[in-house]
Amino acid sequence: xxxxxxxxxxxxxxxxxxxLRRKGRNAALLGVYTLVVFVAASLVFFTQAVKREAHQVxxxxxxxxxxxxxxxxxDLVPLAWADWVRGLRGVRSVRPRWWGYxxxxxxxxxxxxxxxxxxxxxxxxxxxxxxxxRILRVKEGDLITLRGHDNLPLLLTVQGILSSDSELVASDLxxxxxxxxxxxFGLPPDQATDLAVDVANPRxxxxxxxxxxxxxxEARPILHSEILRTYDAIFDWRGGLLVAVLMIAVxxxxxxxxxxxxxxxxxxxxxxxxxxxxxxxxxxxxxxKLLEGLAVSLTAFLSGxxxxxxxxxxxxxxxxxxxxxxxxxxxxxxxxxxxVDGYQLSLLFLLAxxxxxxxxxxxxxxxxxxxxxxxxxx
Amino acid sequence: MxxxxxxxxxxxxxxxxxxFLALAAGFGLRILRRWDLRSxxxxxxxxxxxxxxxxxxxxxxxxxxxxxxxxxxxxxxGLHGRFAGAMCAAGTLNAAPGGYATLLxxxxxxxxxGVWLILNHADTRGYDYPLIRAKxxxxxxxxxxxxxxxxxxxxxxxxxxxxxxxxCCGSLFSQGQGGLAGDLAAWPExxxxxxxxxxxGALFVAGGVLLRTGRGGYAFGLLSGLAFLAGTASLVSFxxxxxxxxxxxxCPFCCLQAEYGHVGYLxxxxxxxxxxxxxxxxxxxxxxxxxxxAAALPALQRRLVLAALLAFGxxxxxxxxQVATSSLRLGP
Amino acid sequence: MIExxxxxxxxHAGRPNAYTxxxxxxxxxxxxxxxxxxxxSGSGKTTLLSLVGCMARPSSGRIHLRGVKAAGLPxxxxxxxxxxxxxxxxxxxxxxxxxxxxxxxxxxxxxSTLENVMLPAYPLGGDPAALRRRAGExxxxxxLSRHAREPIDxxxxxxxxxxxxxxxxxxxxxxxxxxxxxxxxxxxLSEAFxxxxxxxxxxxxxxxxxxxxxxxxxSPLVDATHELRDGRLCGKASA
Numbered sequence: 001x002x003x004x005x006x007x008x009x010x011x012x013x014x015x016x017x018x019x020l021r022r023k024g025r026n027a028a029l030l031g032v033y034t035l036v037v038f039v040a041a042s043l044v045f046f047t048q049a050v051k052r053e054a055h056q057v058x059x060x061x062x063x064x065x066x067x068x069x070x071x072x073x074x075d076l077v078p079l080a081w082a083d084w085v086r087g088l089r090g091v092r093s094v095r096p097r098w099w100g101y102x103x104x105x106x107x108x109x110x111x112x113x114x115x116x117x118x119x120x121x122x123x124x125x126x127x128x129x130x131x132x133x134r135i136l137r138v139k140e141g142d143l144i145t146l147r148g149h150d151n152l153p154l155l156l157t158v159q160g161i162l163s164s165d166s167e168l169v170a171s172d173l174x175x176x177x178x179x180x181x182x183x184x185f186g187l188p189p190d191q192a193t194d195l196a197v198d199v200a201n202p203r204x205x206x207x208x209x210x211x212x213x214x215x216x217x218e219a220r221p222i223l224h225s226e227i228l229r230t231y232d233a234i235f236d237w238r239g240g241l242l243v244a245v246l247m248i249a250v251x252x253x254x255x256x257x258x259x260x261x262x263x264x265x266x267x268x269x270x271x272x273x274x275x276x277x278x279x280x281x282x283x284x285x286x287x288x289k290l291l292e293g294l295a296v297s298l299t300a301f302l303s304g305x306x307x308x309x310x311x312x313x314x315x316x317x318x319x320x321x322x323x324x325x326x327x328x329x330x331x332x333x334x335x336x337x338x339x340v341d342g343y344q345l346s347l348l349f350l351l352a353x354x355x356x357x358x359x360x361x362x363x364x365x366x367x368x369x370x371x372x373x374x375x376x377x378x
Numbered sequence: 379m380x381x382x383x384x385x386x387x388x389x390x391x392x393x394x395x396x397x398f399l400a401l402a403a404g405f406g407l408r409i410l411r412r413w414d415l416r417s418x419x420x421x422x423x424x425x426x427x428x429x430x431x432x433x434x435x436x437x438x439x440x441x442x443x444x445x446x447x448x449x450x451x452x453x454x455x456g457l458h459g460r461f462a463g464a465m466c467a468a469g470t471l472n473a474a475p476g477g478y479a480t481l482l483x484x485x486x487x488x489x490x491x492g493v494w495l496i497l498n499h500a501d502t503r504g505y506d507y508p509l510i511r512a513k514x515x516x517x518x519x520x521x522x523x524x525x526x527x528x529x530x531x532x533x534x535x536x537x538x539x540x541x542x543x544x545x546c547c548g549s550l551f552s553q554g555q556g557g558l559a560g561d562l563a564a565w566p567e568x569x570x571x572x573x574x575x576x577x578x579g580a581l582f583v584a585g586g587v588l589l590r591t592g593r594g595g596y597a598f599g600l601l602s603g604l605a606f607l608a609g610t611a612s613l614v615s616f617x618x619x620x621x622x623x624x625x626x627x628x629c630p631f632c633c634l635q636a637e638y639g640h641v642g643y644l645x646x647x648x649x650x651x652x653x654x655x656x657x658x659x660x661x662x663x664x665x666x667x668x669x670x671x672a673a674a675l676p677a678l679q680r681r682l683v684l685a686a687l688l689a690f691g692x693x694x695x696x697x698x699x700q701v702a703t704s705s706l707r708l709g710p
Numbered sequence: 711m712i713e714x715x716x717x718x719x720x721x722h723a724g725r726p727n728a729y730t731x732x733x734x735x736x737x738x739x740x741x742x743x744x745x746x747x748x749x750x751s752g753s754g755k756t757t758l759l760s761l762v763g764c765m766a767r768p769s770s771g772r773i774h775l776r777g778v779k780a781a782g783l784p785x786x787x788x789x790x791x792x793x794x795x796x797x798x799x800x801x802x803x804x805x806x807x808x809x810x811x812x813x814x815x816x817x818x819x820x821x822s823t824l825e826n827v828m829l830p831a832y833p834l835g836g837d838p839a840a841l842r843r844r845a846g847e848x849x850x851x852x853x854l855s856r857h858a859r860e861p862i863d864x865x866x867x868x869x870x871x872x873x874x875x876x877x878x879x880x881x882x883x884x885x886x887x888x889x890x891x892x893x894x895x896x897x898x899l900s901e902a903f904x905x906x907x908x909x910x911x912x913x914x915x916x917x918x919x920x921x922x923x924x925x926x927x928x929s930p931l932v933d934a935t936h937e938l939r940d941g942r943l944c945g946k947a948s949a
Contacts (some may be wrong), residue, residue: 014825014832021820044383148768229460240381247390266821274816275829277765278877281500281801282430284833341636342643343384343452346445350387352444358394365434369427372801373760374815408834416794418769420723505799507784
């Protein structure tokens, strides 16, 4: 139906020209609208990207981690457990792990410390994360000093800085040889922090976990999938919390848009009256209002999304990282991998475009239904 | 209750659409009770102005419903990691009561809102508001369905508990399970293909007859509804299997993912569009004898029939292409 | 061409501020003639124009149009009853049949002269190039071509009225309706306006003018005059 199309095109031309004629008024609205979309889109892009990052980091994590609890708190695992688990059917490997946290009073920073059994990392040396290197102001070949549990200093040569691909997790990491780790924290030699278990068939993991829990009642087996679920829940929960706050902002914006649309200027009212009097019908004016609204919405939606894309993926979301990332004082510097999908776009559409359209719909209808003869009677 | 941006947005959108339909239904009720076309009173003029508002409200509701339909599936898909045993949207929807009911009702409401807008369009073509009572009575049926949908969505999302063990699509839609989904999946591919081909064939014949002679509109509407159902069923029964190239994977949602080239949008879009246009054709049949519509209605129905045939034809082509180019070959 | 039978229009019926602008008026308007409604301001002339011009529906009474092309509408004996038509259909008839020249011109500020003339045709969905050509020809005919691209804010009173007339003609209506067309013009321009009306009459258009300006209702071009007072016809129609 080319007639319908031509009608829409003519009215669209007029709608755009009307918007441009009232640049000042509309620029303010467009600015606020873009800001709302920008904040919402940054939030959504950021949450999704961080979730994905976490999934990628955890992709190589072991299928099952066995911890030991003592009076409900995590405790060290005897290495004897590892031998027993190794004997179970379907188990491919069992690896004791040593890790913990070290607080450096001088720099006021908390580091993740992990023991490495890598033969290339001899006693007295360490590899450290890029963030840790920044804080400690050291580079390869420098010496770092850690204070042991017995108050004795432990001197280590920085053998290398860990690459920043997976900085979100590795940034605050100090990788020590096992002997140095045990000396630093004064651990007994026959105990480890936890056990990492790998199996040939992941479907057997729940059965295996049950067997371990039955043999060692104080054991706490943690499945890989449960870790992922927890991560998702944490990021979603925080994202949801921010969206809940954001919704109040969207509501305020919708009220602002409603007010703007309802309080049409006398000039605009006169214009609609004239259009009605010269032969425009209510549905023509509704179409005009709809197209005006769509032009504003889509401009704000696109520019807000593009700005948010830059904010999150090029500048690593400086505005939100505090609220959404970990608790450490050591914020890793990293670039998130861009990921934009149908979920995010439909979500943003519902969060931004739908409230605006809803808020302007009834005022638009009111404006469109002025009597055609009103312009004559005035 | 799961705190997640998608869940919050969906609940807010449901509440908004429900509120708008309540408003529309309120106007509808007033119009049904006070309508008097012969009168030039202020009330009648106000009622006529309100018809514009009601159609705008319903059009808005339809647009919001379609967007939220897709977001609903995406959100369910994004949540699957939270439920032991859920591997995609299908598992999440099973994780709390009301998941599938919400989805089905959402689809039904999209179809009904689309048909309502077609009736509304036809009504505006007649000089004496020929469908005014029918369409507002229909609106009074549609509004409660939307409220029920909003309620179900709320109950479903508040009922989601992360520890629940659910069946993922692999077990939900695999043969040998009871329930409708299992039965659909257990349908032999050949039978399902034959049924789909038969229904679509009959639809095209009926469409041809309707275009040529102007008869058989009811049959066409009925067949469109059947084609919508057969198309959806075939997605579960055999299209999914060919698409994912896994003989046991019957999930109708994974095809929306990027891994499968987003072909799901095309499949669901054509089904919804074809369903709305076809059902709309049938719904217009009782009114074609009205004097005020005698000129406009046949032309409108022709356009709707063409749109429905185009949509279902495209659906059939995409399905045929997927089956033909799949590297999966099912038994003899 | 147009038959008005016992038409009444009441605003705010049933409320304390109710008032009847047109009260039981019956008259006929002949094709190809110039008819004038005269009477003081507030006598219901403008309301009657808006009822005849399909802008508003009467509270009671009937209005019939003859010789009007309208698809999908019943025309018993060639007469179309417009009293109870929905707004959509009234608008369709109005766009095809009537051209309006308003007292205050009702042009849109900030919009170019050419676009002001084209505006009534936008909802019709015609070919934009043809519309532009038609509007350009009308502007040329009224000596406004050099202002085509300028916003109307810069035009003089007489020019504004010629833009308004060009706009009224853009959909080529059979009937031209003018409300107090000379209210804002000096005598010289008013005479020019009436001369223009004369050419339209010769071109076969039906003209309906509401005015209390003797320069209009005493013009030799006028075929019929109806006098209104307090919403009622008074005296005999002079022909």
